[in-house]
Amino acid sequence: MTTHPDDYIKPELMACCGAREIKDHDVVIVGTGFPTMSANIAKQIHAPNAILMQESGVLDARPKRTALSVGDPCLNPEAAMIGGLLDIMGMCLQGGLVDVGFLSGSQVDKFGNINTTVIGDYQRPKSRLPGSGGANPIGSLAKKTLIIALHDKRRLAERVDFITTPGYIDGPGARERCGLPPDTGPACIITNKAVLRFDKDLGVAYLASWHPDSSVDEIRENTPWDLDVVPDAQETEPPRTEELHAIREILDPHRMIKIYEQRGYV
Amino acid sequence: MSKLMTAKEAVAAYISDGAFLFIGGYVCRPPFAVIHEIIRQGRKGLTITRSNAADDFDMMIGAGVVDRFIGTFLSLGVYGLGRCYRRAMEKGIPHKIEVEEYTNLSLPMMLMAGAMGMPFVPVKDMLGTDLLNVRSFMGDRKYKLIDSPFDGSPTLLVPALKPDVGIIHVQQSDEQGNAQMWGIGGDCKAGANASEKVIVSCERVVSREVIGKDPSRTIVPSTKVVAVVEEPFGAHPGYTPGFYDVDFSFGYIYQQTSNSVDGFEAFMKEWVYDVKDRKAYIQHYIERFGFEAYHKLQADFDYGYPVSYAY
Numbered sequence: 001m002t003t004h005p006d007d008y009i010k011p012e013l014m015a016c017c018g019a020r021e022i023k024d025h026d027v028v029i030v031g032t033g034f035p036t037m038s039a040n041i042a043k044q045i046h047a048p049n050a051i052l053m054q055e056s057g058v059l060d061a062r063p064k065r066t067a068l069s070v071g072d073p074c075l076n077p078e079a080a081m082i083g084g085l086l087d088i089m090g091m092c093l094q095g096g097l098v099d100v101g102f103l104s105g106s107q108v109d110k111f112g113n114i115n116t117t118v119i120g121d122y123q124r125p126k127s128r129l130p131g132s133g134g135a136n137p138i139g140s141l142a143k144k145t146l147i148i149a150l151h152d153k154r155r156l157a158e159r160v161d162f163i164t165t166p167g168y169i170d171g172p173g174a175r176e177r178c179g180l181p182p183d184t185g186p187a188c189i190i191t192n193k194a195v196l197r198f199d200k201d202l203g204v205a206y207l208a209s210w211h212p213d214s215s216v217d218e219i220r221e222n223t224p225w226d227l228d229v230v231p232d233a234q235e236t237e238p239p240r241t242e243e244l245h246a247i248r249e250i251l252d253p254h255r256m257i258k259i260y261e262q263r264g265y266v
Numbered sequence: 267m268s269k270l271m272t273a274k275e276a277v278a279a280y281i282s283d284g285a286f287l288f289i290g291g292y293v294c295r296p297p298f299a300v301i302h303e304i305i306r307q308g309r310k311g312l313t314i315t316r317s318n319a320a321d322d323f324d325m326m327i328g329a330g331v332v333d334r335f336i337g338t339f340l341s342l343g344v345y346g347l348g349r350c351y352r353r354a355m356e357k358g359i360p361h362k363i364e365v366e367e368y369t370n371l372s373l374p375m376m377l378m379a380g381a382m383g384m385p386f387v388p389v390k391d392m393l394g395t396d397l398l399n400v401r402s403f404m405g406d407r408k409y410k411l412i413d414s415p416f417d418g419s420p421t422l423l424v425p426a427l428k429p430d431v432g433i434i435h436v437q438q439s440d441e442q443g444n445a446q447m448w449g450i451g452g453d454c455k456a457g458a459n460a461s462e463k464v465i466v467s468c469e470r471v472v473s474r475e476v477i478g479k480d481p482s483r484t485i486v487p488s489t490k491v492v493a494v495v496e497e498p499f500g501a502h503p504g505y506t507p508g509f510y511d512v513d514f515s516f517g518y519i520y521q522q523t524s525n526s527v528d529g530f531e532a533f534m535k536e537w538v539y540d541v542k543d544r545k546a547y548i549q550h551y552i553e554r555f556g557f558e559a560y561h562k563l564q565a566d567f568d569y570g571y572p573v574s575y576a577y
Contacts, residue, residue, distance in 0.1 A: 032344075054450075055370055056292045056293075056294070056318075056450045056451075056452055057292075057450045057451045057452065058450060068343070068344045068512075068514070069293050069343045069344065071292040071293030071294050071318075071450050071452070072293065072512070073293075073294070073449075073505045073507060073511055073512055075450065076449045076450060076507045077568060082448075082449060082450060082451070083451055084292075084374070084450070084451025084452050084453060084454060084455060084456070085292075085317055085370055085371075085374040085451070085452055085453045085456075086374050086375070086378055086453070086455075086456055087451075089370050089371040089374065090371065090374065090375060090378075093371065094371060094389070094390050094391070113395075117367070117396070117397075122396070122400055125355055125356055126356075127352075127356070128347075128351065128352050128355040128356055129347065130339045130340055130341040130347065130348070131337065131338055131339040131340060131367055132338055132339060132367065132368075132369045132370070132397060133317075133318055133338050133339030133369070133370050134318075134338075134339075134369070134370035134371070135369075136369040136371075136391050136392055136395060136397060137369050137370060137371035137372075137390075137391035140390065140391040140392070140393065141371075141390060141391065162396045163394070163395040163396045163397075164395060164396065164397065165395065166393070166394045166395050169394045169395075174394060175394060177420075178393040178394030178420060179390075179393045179394075179419055179420030179421065179422070180390070180393050180394060181390065
């Protein structure tokens with residue numbers, strides 16, 4: 001029988017939400033933090049044949065400690081293949097091999113567009129952010145993109161200040177008109193309050209499930225667009241015993257995931 | 267002909283003011299020893315490029331040696347936003363820099379095109395985003411959007427990059443510059459080969475015979491290489507696989523000090539200006555943090571199986 005211990009923390013729930021989006025045999029491009037955690041939970045529980053890769057050039061790494069960047073030294077020994085950006089971003093991603101890409105953004109809008117470039121005007125930045133890195137190509141070319149974000153009116157936006165990474169851009173058909181490959185784009189936004197999914201006909205995120213200590217009203221209040229709630233919206237399934245076991249006993253015995261609580265993921 | 271020389275000699279001979287530099291690295295193998303030398307020699311007006319820039323690019327921008335940056339990303343990794351980069355972009359400290367923005371797909375492809383003598387290359391990213399709405403010093407040459415001559419679909423073309431000098435740090439090289447690297451590559455191979463001339467910094471110089479025992483690891487042919495600089499610990503605080511780990515504590519010091527202009531300048535005085543070369547840098551590191559801290563960063567040995575090329 002499935003059991004759900006109630007002593008989990010929000011980042012664990014979010015990591016599990018991500019894990020449940022990954023199917024067996026999926027090829028997944030991961031960054032550090034949530035994406036790696038989610039993909040590894042999936043591998044432990046229901047997707048043992050999923051293959052993880054890092055844009056820096058690594059395929060199927062077997063790290064003995066938690067990787068703190070996608071270029072981390074622990075990704076090197078025992079990987080199945082190591083090349084460089086052209087191998088992963090070129091051959092694998094642009095070549096059409098990647099099923100799932102995992103992204104987070106300083107600002108995410110209702111179309112799933114992500115801004116990691118600038119807050120304010122581009123020429124006179126209020127805050128200059130790192131830039132695209134691998135985010136744009138992952139959001140452009142992965143068959144399915146999962147987005148991690150904080151749920152408030154600053155991080156979520158009606159329109160982002162700058163589209164670094166394309167979601168559904170300005171609505172249905174926009175990706176295809178621009179020349180992006182068909183059947184790609186964001187699948188969901190996993191926040192600290194909810195899971196939002198995308199209506200492919202509208203290209204707009206709607207409420208699919210709310211996390212156990214949140215509510216539809218609270219979520220709508222903290223979402224800057226008129227958030228649609230589908231009739232079959234439900235409470236998010238909390239982490240299962242075996243998922244928590246994978247996180248705490250196997251993947252993250254030092255509980256580094258708690259850092260995300262300090263970053264507001266509560 | 268041996269191309270062995272010191273970092274000081276290589277920078278003096280091959281890097282002039284206003285040069286366009288590719289600088290390899292991806293947390294893995296940033297050529298810090300040569301970068302410090304460029305800063306010490308007070309180069310001006312450089313254009314620098316690589317995908318996923320980090321503390322090394324932030325430091326060059328803070329030191330005022332950079333005017334232009336063809337990039338995709340710049341951050342201090344786990345330590346967040348690049349402080350010097352932000353100050354330059356937001357407040358013009360020490361001066362404004364011009365940035366041309368691409369991605370970790372398109373920029374490596376542009377370097378690949380440069381390496382292969384292609385004038386430009388089609389890429390499938392950036393479409394539909396504001397990355398196509400902002401242009402800096404490359405102007406109309408940043409990209410062209412055309413209808414594919416084959417099927418009429420929208421196709422993005424980006425130009426080849428041909429840096430004047432590529433600077434890379436690798437595990438080993440011979441005196442001629444047959445440079446061998448293993449582990450995470452980033453855009454090192456494409457960037458070095460796109461460059462007109464290459465400065466190879468390496469952990470150890472080996473004989474041509476050693477290179478020949480595993481020639482598949484050579485990433486740049488010696489014909490392009492103008493200088494070979496032996497710099498053990500030359501990528502610190504980044505890492506070199508098989509040699510030493512990332513120095514996260516030092517990364518934290520850089521982030522903390524670079525939070526302010528004064529802090530950054532004090533850091534630069536201590537670790538760059540008052541240090542004459544990499545040997546002195548290592549010595550200062552050991553004096554400052556103790557031999558144990560230095561020793562702890564050194565990698566264990568876990569050799570792979572030797573490969574055979576026999577027939």
